[in-house]
Amino acid sequence: MSPPHAFYVTTPIYYVNGRPHVGHAYTTIAADVLARWHRALGAPVKFLTGTDEHGQKVLDTARKRGMTPEAHCDDMVAHWKAAWVPLGIQYDRFLRTTDADHVAVVQDTLTWMWERDLIYRSAYEGWYSVVDEAFVTDKDVAEGKYDESQLQRITEVNYFFRMGRYQQALLDHLEANPDAVRPASRRNEVLGFLRRPLEDLCISRPLARMPWGIPLPFDDAFVTYVWFDALLNYLTATGWSPYPEKAAPDWASWWPASVQLVGKDILTTHAVYWCTMLLALGLPLPRTLFAHGWWTADGHKMSKSKGNVIDVTRLTEAFGADAVRYFFLREIPFGGDGAFSYEGFLTRYNADLANDFGNLVHRATSMTERWLGGRVPPLGALDDREHALVALAQRAATTWAEQIPELGFGRALEGVWELVRAGNKYIDEVEPWRLNREGDTPRLARAMRMSLEVCALAGALLESVMPAKAAELLARVGAGGSVIASEAIAGRSVLAALPEGAPTRFGDPLFPRFTEMPALIAEMLSTPQEAPVSETPPPTTPPEVAAAPERAPDKPQITYDDFAKVDLRAGTVVAAAKHPKADRLLVLTVDVGEASPRTIVAGIASKYAPEDLVGRQVVVVVNLAPAKLRGVESQGMLLAAGGQDVLALVTVDCAPGQSIK
């Protein structure tokens, strides 16, 4: 087998005009998961993150604090580094744009480009957006894309990079490489952008107006402009230099980067500015630039300037790092947007971690302890039910190995949860307590061994997402340090891997259940917060509607935030049957775009026959806590018109999994 390729993953380098919040943690956790997974596969890995310290925005913040920019940056960097420790972020380099090697790379690049006429000097008049640290076009301003109070009209001499020259080459590259920018919708955005004329890029600021930057080597009255400086960080960390004699011998083993993660807010600066800079430098473009979506709070993008940020450190203290890492990758497909709420977090924590996962581990280890002396029992010959569980385990491992490199974190995790739920169902069905009572030791041993194996596989797969809990789990089921992890994450056959006789340990719940919001969060929520800046237009008066005869009583008004907690998805009914114990209910199998379809129990039998429903497109509440309806667990709810008696299902014409609002 050929050795795994080197894997280089980057996050944006974050501005130090505020502290890290959930949005920054999101990108950084995703990068950490990719880095850990590739490390576990034996690949050489470089994981780069850091801070973007130059520019107007940081200078203004430092001045407001009455500090020099250097002192302000040192202070803020300590907060950023400290935030990543409890979250288990294992970066290989934390780059600051004030680091000496980075300043040298930026200045050498400027010289190299200047010598080759890739940079020129010219007068410029235009609008400057301090929030974006960029000049913006008159057209965009006229179209109202920017808040005019945040714009400055600037006329000055500056230096420009001949970006426009690389427009066609970039278009050709993106068209030939569908994975160069992902997801596909973002790639289309970039292609659309590139079909309009591409101007050159202003890369300097006069020292007299903005001194906090890297001096241009060929004109000391100017410093380089924030993006030109910041984007080059991805090359600095490889040891690259435009002058080969200065470059580290192994830099080319790291470039092009395997995956560059950014939020969709900085897609253009990466897909266009960064990629054209690379083309000008004669360097290959990143293999994948992935722009994920935004986390919103109170219905708005979480951002330092809006003041609606969720403090990731507090969230971690309240629920634990691994729960935080799990939630963000599981809650929404990577690439989409997500509305954060503490209630949503608590619900998923309790349902997935405390109930499904915690329960399985608790049952497997406690029964092994009680009845089998706390040792991994022998397996023996498997029956059909156990073969089915092995097949499901294999599927979870394969899905993981396929989805993680594709950044399909949600699907990979769903595959593991499918296995975890099947593990619980297996225990329900084989009833180890009965086998123990009946003295059927061989079958009891097999049942517990299968349960421990499922835990071990889940732990091995989850190591990159939940490093601490997975290690704890593997130790508890007798698999600590075994070969399971590398076999499992590579997607190879995995059950029956535990060493027989190894001691197991039954301890406190891995994920204790929260019956109410943890005090740390509850206290914060009860303290009046400063009202976030609102951009939502005031509600308009609804048109008069003739009173319907059976109109349900009005419910109290809710905020958009309340509504946004409901995760509605399009689904396709793939199977339907009568409920075995209730005439009123149907048991539906509904594809909602996840690794496997969900079982949904719906009270619609008076209106629909099962055969009427197969193939129908429906709207599903997917984040409703699972509930047992007459013995069958329903993993969601369908939307329907009517009251006690259903009149019609709500239908929708789009692909399963599409979110609906």
Ligand code: ME8
């Ligand atoms: O843009 N949801 O830094 P920045 C999801 N210095 N992700 C979010 C988010 C949210 N609400 N808010 C922030 C900069 N992010 C530049 C980058 S790179 C050469 C220079 C994440 O501090 C997301 O990754 O504004 C986004 O792109 C990044 O933080 C912006 O961080």
